[in-house]
Amino acid sequence: MEQDLRRTWDEELRSHGYRVTPQRQLVLEAVARLDHATPEEIAASVQETARGVNISTIYRTLELLDNLGLVRHTHLNHGAPIYHLASDADHVHLVCQDCGRVLQVSPEAIRPLITALDEGHGFETDVAHLTVFGRCRECRGKNA
Amino acid sequence: MEQDLRRTWDEELRSHGYRVTPQRQLVLEAVARLDHATPEEIAASVQETARGVNISTIYRTLELLDNLGLVRHTHLNHGAPIYHLASDADHVHLVCQDCGRVLQVSPEAIRPLITALDEGHGFETDVAHLTVFGRCRECRGKNA
DNA sequence: TTACGTGCAAAGTCTTTGCAACCAT
């Protein structure tokens, strides 16, 4: 499994003329390990397992991997980008504006939306990038 | 109409113990006039009609108006917040990741989504804050 | 008058960039 991941992006990089470096390896592993993380969190995570990768390299690597389609990002709060593996099953994020909790739901839940936007507006939804803000069950219960 | 808007937020501010100042008035008018704009754009717009309002006041005012529920914001790209009047009819933004175009669609288009998230997850969607990324009809036509 | 609000400037985040040294190929 990890071997598969490795082989895949190895080839992906090389086939596009990019080099396979330890830093890129570490960043991708961190993204896979953390599941959902900001550039800072990824940097912190990488420091633990290695001497470290410079934060600017983290940014450059994430941008590269994103362009290659190996990772994806979305914006959960304010504007902080959150990265995750593109190979992760597609999912949509529900962010509670009260408690900050982040729920993941299957794209099935939003299939009707995708269909409606496609048929009604010719718009092709980027499901992996979708974040829905609102209030979660718990917070709705608490307040009015 | 403009009178209505004015009376409404005037009272809204005062009833919460805030003062009605020319700056706040200018910022709200700019948000109404521009329909969708970033803090910077709002600042620029305000400079045209008056000596100007300091950018930090713009930020403070937008935050205040947002808390009071007079304006709303969403994040279209990277992280630049886009403000618009809360009284605007609810609408959802479709952002094309290829050309950057922003389409507005009625919340009707996403009613099924709202329903599904509510019934399936007890999640109350903040429609006005929703932004959907993807590719617009034109860009889908152009490329493959 | 009183204390909320504003302008200004400095400080803070987060991200990008220039450049010389480094290393994957």
Added chain:
DNA sequence: ATGGTTGCAAAGACTTTGCACGTAA
């Protein structure tokens, strides 16, 4: 060898904060 990569430090873009003065109420 040689050109893509990295680390470092500086520069940027955007936002927040401290403080003294200004002003709505």
